[in-house]
Amino acid sequence: MKKRQAVVLLISGMVIGAIGGMLLSPAPVGAVAKEMIELLTGVTNLQQGQRDMQSSIDTKFSELHTLIAQQTDSENKLNASIGALQKTMQDLQANTGAQLSTMTTQVQGVTDNVSETQTRLSKINTQLVEVQNTLQTIDAKVSALAQPAPSAANPAPGGVPNSPGGSAPPSSTPPPSPQVLYDSARQDFSTGKYVLALQEFQDYLKYFPDTELAPNAIFYQGEIAYTEKRFDDAIKLYSNVIDNFPKSFKVTASLYKRGLAYLQTNKRASGIADLRRVIQLRGDEEPLARAKLRELNVPVTAGR
Secondary structure, eight states: OHHHHHHHHHHHHHHHHHHHHHHHSOOOHHHHHHHHHHHHHHHHHHHHHHHHHHHHHHHHHHHHHHHHHHHHHHHHHHHHHHHHHHHHHHHHHHHHHHHHHHHHHHHHHHHHHHHHHHHHHHHHHHHHHHHHHHHHHHHHHHHHHHSOOOOSSSOOTTSOOOOTTOOOOOOOOOOOOHHHHHHHHHHHHHTTOHHHHHHHHHHHHHHOTTSTTHHHHHHHHHHHHHHTTOHHHHHHHHHHHHHHOTTSTTHHHHHHHHHHHHHHTTOHHHHHHHHHHHHHHTOTTHHHHHHHHHHTTOOSSTTO
16 A cells, blocks of 8 residues: 555656646647646556556455465365374274284184194094004903803813802093093183183193193183183293293293283283293294284384
């Protein structure tokens, strides 16, 4: 506005000056009138140009304001999209972690089944040998019974008649089958019958403490204790597997679950140490251990 006023004042001054000059000059009246008309026409054209310029400036300013508003709206939408994408990534990571945990549990179950199947096949082979020996014994007894019994006239070799009142030696009651007992405990554990499964695992260890499946029975007792939130008991049972059965394939699983139990009892340093050992041993639980350390915002290696 100030600039416009300055232009108007300048033009007005020029007009006044021109009029004064014409009045003072000796030029004819007709010439003066013509110059006045031309000057007024120029002033009018200048004012029109100023108005057109102002209108153009107002239009450009309005367009610029609209562009700024559109840019602000685009930025807001972009920020909202970024926030939604971050939320989606977080949900995806959480779901991926859960799926990975489920897959690892399933792999662990398959590994258990393979190991147990191998043990079972070994047991079956042993049982087949025992059955074969038993059949041979029975066959020998049947052959002996098929022979005619010696009479008084035909005494047995050595001149002593057979006693008709002779009795067979007493049979001993066989111990419970380790595979049947273990399979029953595993079935009850998998169906959530923890009280019954716990008793069966304890019975298994009572009768068969030195078998290949003994560390498994201890591990699943630890799983029951962890599920029931008896974390101190779970730590003791997992430690039993780790310390007393170092060659068992349940060692890394016990380390991972003991690490989680330590974290549940606020023993953060011990829990982190167990998770790092799982990664060092490269067990099936390694992805789970890495995911848990990321959740804790802790490096997988100490000192990094």
